[in-house]
Amino acid sequence: MPAEEHRNASPAAPHPPTDTAEEAIWLWTQIKAEARRDAESEPALASYLYSTILSHSSLERSLSFHLGNKLCSSTLLSTLLYDLFLNNFSTDPDLRAAASADLLAARYRDPACVSFSHCLLNYKGFLACQVCKL
Template identity: 35%
Template sequence: MRVPRDHLQKVDPVWSRIRQEAAQAVLDEPLLGGVIHSGILHHDTLECALAYRISLKLASGEMSEQILREICDEAFEAEHDLGAAARADLMAILERDPATHRLIQPLLFFKGFQAVQAYRIGHWLWKRGRRDMAYFLQMRISEAFGIDIHPAARLGRGIMIDHAHSIVIGETAVVGDNVSMLHSVTLGGTGKEDGDRHPKVGDGVLIGAGAKILGNIRVGNCSRIAAGSVVLEDLPPNVTAAGVPARIVGKAGCAQPSVSMDQMLDER
């Protein structure tokens, strides 16, 4: 029997799981009932919940929650890829972060996930020529979450930013799919040059805490960058780079470093 198309559009296993987790969380911690109901159970879709969360976090005396909510709702309605990317990001965090056991954790509590979703709204505004509003969101994301992502930067799906303190991603940076990065990572320029001046990070890359990747350079797919490294030159795929300045010290050690999250160097 053929399932009606409109029914297929309503099937969302990620959102169904989030709602089940939320209902259980209310039973486990009734004092958070108001937070969980307003943040999750009151909404019909993940997109609605994200619009609520982003507008709540970024609202200020300069911009009301209502206006930001309308912007987010418009973005999610116009570009369905925003919701798909959010789901991929959620599943990436659940799979890779050993401290994450439920999907409600990133949605309610993790500033790395929330900041990336807010950035995606800013990027949507940027692509439509609404540059000043995109800059406003960038400012508020930095103030609220301590993460500075230029709205013109391009981030793929399945992004995990763990801990998420002091992340900086520049205007012409590109981050591929299924990338994991830890706190204090910088994807920056090397000076005052204009134009295309920021790193291009491939798919499946793992970037350790405090690593700096500077300049219009390329980091190949499925490579690892050790914590505290400063990368100034192109890196081929499937290698491990470490040091200041970074040098190739071996193979990546596995097919998907960003998924395995193995940051140990082979002493041999």
């Protein structure tokens, strides 16, 4: 591999535990660590990363907040969407597991995916899949 390609290759992602509950905790810990690292290296993004990821206690809350902001309009407020999405995540453990599985699949199967947090925030296909499941 040429030196230029080697520098731009995404680092190997660590593998999560096999237990579903532990996997969810591990994944959320990874996402928050990546967001902290990105906020430190790019201060202009710090408030965005804090409001979208770092201020939330779980992947479900972060994803509900992010999707609510992406899909809101002047007649459909982001707070209403947040409550709707979070309620769906809270009542259906399969939705939570599917969101985690989708993040893991994108990170491990897409060579362009550099981090879980990058996928969560920027991959339109990932976000579309989450909305379709809700």
